[in-house]
Amino acid sequence: MPLAWTLVMLAAGLTLGGFCLWHQRRPRPPGEVSIFPATFLLGVGLILTVVALGHLVTLVTGVPLRGRLATGP
Numbered sequence: 001m002p003l004a005w006t007l008v009m010l011a012a013g014l015t016l017g018g019f020c021l022w023h024q025r026r027p028r029p030p031g032e033v034s035i036f037p038a039t040f041l042l043g044v045g046l047i048l049t050v051v052a053l054g055h056l057v058t059l060v061t062g063v064p065l066r067g068r069l070a071t072g073p
Contacts, residue, residue: 001055003056003059006055006059007052007056009048009051009052010048010049010056012045012048013045013046013047013048013049013050013052014049015045016041016048017042017045017046017048017049018045020038020039020041020042021042023036023038024038024042
C-alpha cells in the first residue's frame, strides 16, 4: 500500500475516532437514547489508527514490523 493510502487511512481513523468521542461526551437531555453505535465505531477508528501507524513506521524505516511470535531471519 503506498504512502498516500496509509495517510488517508490514518486520517480516516483519527476523524472517526474524534467524531465518536465527541458524540459520546456531548451532553444529552435525560431519557434520550442514541441510535448511533459510537462505542463500536470508536473501536474501529482506534484499530484503523494503530494499523495505519504501524504501516507508516514500516514505510518510513523500510523494516517490516514483526510480532512476538515471528520466526525466521
